[in-house]
Ligand SMILES: Nc1ncnc2c1ncn2[C@@H]1O[C@H](COP(=O)(O)OP(=O)(O)OP(=O)(O)O)[C@@H](O)[C@H]1O
């Protein structure tokens with residue numbers, strides 16, 4: 306299995322595609338950070354705001370990237386005709402998927418490490434860095450990784466990588482709807498329901514309660530429950546999808 | 557030995573691609589599996605490999621049930637699928653090394669085994685070029701090298717010479733016969749080149765619309781068809797057409 310993990314990392318992390326994504330993300334971070342820092346006279350409150358915005362941008366971009374990463378991993382192999390050979394080896398289907406999951410984890414580990422210096426710069430002069438990083442690794446990354454795992458599950462179920470990507474994007478848009486709505490609009494039935502259940506909304510709420518309202522552990526935990534549930538659901542979905550993995554693919 | 561009993565595949569859309577097939581391939585055979593397009597050859601191979609589940613019937617390979625002992629069986633067999641894809645970003649050597657590892661070849665043996673199979677398929681000089689830059693013939697050779705890298709005792713080749721030039725076809729044929737003679741590998745092969753099959757196979761089966769029409773040792777078949785075809789020396793092609801072509805002047 307370790308050789309397959311190496312292959313996944315080479316294909317998706319240290320490949321031209323992977324390095325290009327890391328590069329693009331660093332440029333983006335630098336641009337954001339520069340524009341924030343160049344705003345003079347940052348009050349402490351404004352600095353909290355800046356860090357929240359940066360975190361939101363990081364999570365939003367990462368979810369999109371994670372969808373692209375996850376949704377091509379299996380259907381891509383199916384389309385290029387390499388999945389059949391993998392399934393013919395003595396490796397179990399679950400292990401084939403697991404190697405891809407490790408690839409995804411390494412990918413996000415690198416992105417999170419890239420973001421650390423930027424957070425260092427943005428939180429400079431405050432004691433927020435530890436909170437921000439804890440949030441990043443405990444809530445932000447699990448959320449992003451859940452989207453990767455779900456996209457991977459879709460890509461296992463659905464034979465076409467285009468359709469798998471589409472489904473993941475629809476899921477992201479639905480869960481992200483509350484972010485675009487005003488507080489009053491969120492009061493309406495459907496939007497309210499989505500807002501309550503959406504892991505994306507929950508992650509934002511957690512960020513606010515942790516960083517701004519500085520609530521205690523119990524409240525933060527309750528806030529983040531949808532994220533943790535979402536992670537659990539995506540793991541279960543992926544597990545079942547991997548058992549059903551078929552090189553012909555079925556809708 | 558491969559033994560299939562009452563093998564049947566009905567796809568989800570209701571189409572019966574393989575219909576109660578019984579066949580047995582003995583150790584040391586080069587077994588040619590013939591039939592027109594859509595006869596169910598690839599479907600049969602996939603069931604024999606355990607890649608798709610039969611709707612009915614069972615397969616054993618070396619006395620092991622393919623369905624229940626899948627991991628064990630997969631080490632005994634090597635498969636070159638019909639539409640075989642490659643990781644274009646790997647070199648031929650890296651590709652073989654990956655599969656040697658996935659098949660659990662002894663770590664200390666991997667390096668030398670990869671060199672061995674590269675020699676076998678005549679790709680030793682081109683092993684460090686990216687597969688994306690290989691020609692079709694080179695890909696097919698690397699594919700065969702992958703098929704045998706873990707020293708399987710039975711190999712399945714689904715149209716291994718498809719799209720190759722005459723020299724390429726000859727080369728692949730001689731690799732197959734050498735594997736069979738020198739390494740005692742049992743070969744299950746499909747091809748539309750009847751001449752190729754009659755040159756390398758000792759036994760053949762002919763299928764059409766999922767049903768087995770004829771099976772046997774090639775020389776015995778030829779003897780048997782002398783009378784039927786009123787031909788002193790019928791070729792495999794004559795037999796094939798007499799079985800698979802619909803009666804002329806029938807229901808047109
Ligand atoms: N996934 C599938 N779902 C439904 N029908 C299928 C599927 N795969 C194959 N078939 C049908 O089953 C039949 C047999 O297909 P198969 O690929 O086994 O034929 P084949 O003998 O290998 O043909 P060829 O010589 O063209 O490779 C065909 O009619 C094909 O349309």
Ligand SMILES: [Mg+2]
Pocket residue numbers: 597598599638714
């Ligand atoms: Mg076929």
